[in-house]
Amino acid sequence: MTTSTIKVLLAEDQSMVREALAALLGLEPDIEVVAQVARGDEVLGAVRAHAPDVALLDIEMPGATGLEAAAELAVEFPALKVVILTTFGRPGYLRRAMESGASAFLVKDAPASQLAEAVRKVLAGEKVIDPALAAAALSEGADPLTDRERDVLREAADGATNAELAARLHLSQGTVRNYLSTAIQKLAARNRAEAVRIARDKGWL
Amino acid sequence: MTTSTIKVLLAEDQSMVREALAALLGLEPDIEVVAQVARGDEVLGAVRAHAPDVALLDIEMPGATGLEAAAELAVEFPALKVVILTTFGRPGYLRRAMESGASAFLVKDAPASQLAEAVRKVLAGEKVIDPALAAAALSEGADPLTDRERDVLREAADGATNAELAARLHLSQGTVRNYLSTAIQKLAARNRAEAVRIARDKGWL
DNA sequence: ACCCTCGTATGACACCTGTCATGCCGGACC
DNA sequence: GGTCCGGCATGACAGGTGTCATACGAGGGT
Structure with a gap:
């Protein structure tokens, strides 16, 4: 392992999907999945234990959502890059992800190639957001509910x-x-x- | 490719999940993913074109559900083994899957290792069903709705x-x-x- | 033939739901 | 200190919803 290997934490509750994504990322020579968790409330501990460069978080998880985990991580690990990976491209999710300090927001029906690409881009300081989704999130305003x-x-x-x-x-x-x-x-x-x-x-x- | 390689068709609408599962199966030396589709109504055509040994079908897909696709396949390709792979372990789904002639029913939060295992087992003539789910499906009776x-x-x-x-x-x-x-x-x-x-x-x- | 179920329909009744006016209190912001 | 907003509450009204009795024709089963 050279110093240029990217260490990734994977948080996703469905084992089969999580391990499949790990297999996918494992195919990339410059990426290493150093930790996997199945619950939102296990993210913080795993980051403390494994010091990854990038955290890949699903939103819908037991314990805590990926968005909540992202907000916690932003406080304790401001240098850690967070990629939100979700089934639902809901504008409110994107908005909250960005407010929680995430660097990328990917939907699961995007091509698989974008995953590793996003990991590399966020480490390079870039933000990765689907333009159409960004437009939707901006155009519809904020949550009006109390x-x-x-x-x-x-x-x-x-x-x-x-x-x-x-x-x-x-x-x-x-x-x-x-x-x-x-x-x-x-x-x-x-x-x-x-x-x-x-x-x-x-x-x- | 020897004659013992298992040819698999993968039907799942979320690209990232589909390609990740393909990557996972690709790690198995005796399994080859010969076709991938993202819609339920593309399954039949892909089976005709690629003649797989096993069809791995998600349930929730645009066009047609995996359960509908399974029912179609049972008519035209009775020798083809069908594995239903779904997010939701709903008893009614399992029941309909079995009625449609599926050989296996896996939920996505089962360990990833069970996927390749299920593919091999159904080819050997076995059925693969989570016992707890089977019990639930049997205990709660059939759909009472007209x-x-x-x-x-x-x-x-x-x-x-x-x-x-x-x-x-x-x-x-x-x-x-x-x-x-x-x-x-x-x-x-x-x-x-x-x-x-x-x-x-x-x-x- | 007979019975049962299903799909369809009506009318009546009780109850649930959505709206509105109005009020009070506490905190936040000029 | 006044104004605004949010949380909380009540009462009254209109309209939507859930239940029930009842009806009829088509189709399946005995």
Whole structure:
């Protein structure tokens, strides 16, 4: 191993995908996968233990999301480059990734060749973002929801009734309805279910 | 290439995952990925063109699902072995996979080593199914929904209103409500949103 | 022939949901 | 210190939703 070998940490919850990506990166002579984790809350410890140059993070993971992990890493390891790799090219995800200090944002239906390329580019100080996605993220503005509105919407996603939402969130039923009502209007939806779908699509949930 | 090399077709819509899986399988000396497709409706043509021994199919794909593709393949290529590879270990998926003549059902969070192993096993005539998943599929019985109930539920999933559902399905509003009502009761849900969630979780949608 | 299920439909009723007006409190920002 | 916003609450109203009884025709099974 020469000093020019790039050390990569891979965080992805689906073993088969994670190991397959590791196999893919293993084909690159200048890249070495030094650690693999399956949970968001194991990222920080693994970085401390293995000191990688680049962290490749999936978003949807148990324990903590890749976005949350990225935010933690930015504090303790400002020199570490973070690549977010996700199934869903949701504008809100991209926005949060950039705010968390990520250097690259890749969607899993991009060609595989872009993965190793992105790793090299971020180490060279470049940012890697799909231009179309960047445009979408910029054009649609920020999340208009307040924290409580988002909470209520998230809880409502599984089909809970107002009474249940009120109980879960320790609120009155009327308050729950008010939050839902404002959220529905902000998202230009026609009912809670549509509001949930819209918020999820945009990556705000 | 000797006659003992196993020819595999890979169908998976996310390029990065697909090529990563190909890289993984490529590490096996006795396995060769002879074709890759990104859509369910391209599977049949690719099998005709490349005559693989095993087809590795994702379920969620544009064009047609892997389950639909498997059913088609069973008719035209009864000797071809089908391995279903999916993110979601939903009992209904497993059931439909088996009914479509698949020989293996793998979830993506199983260890990567099981992939090549499954390919070899199905060629040897074995079936590969996670025992826990099989138990779940058997214990919870079959889909209780009628075709129309399923249709209505599927359309209702994005938050459409009764009037919209009626228009989309060319039904009266009352009929839509009847279907939803019976579906809600069959699934022991308390409203349409919960019914959608339950049906989706079980792989019935 | 008879029965059952499914698809389709209507009308009535109770309940849930979404909207709006209004109010209070605390913190943030001039 | 006043104004604005967010969190929280109530009450009233309209409209959407879920349930039920009921009906009829087509098709499958005994």
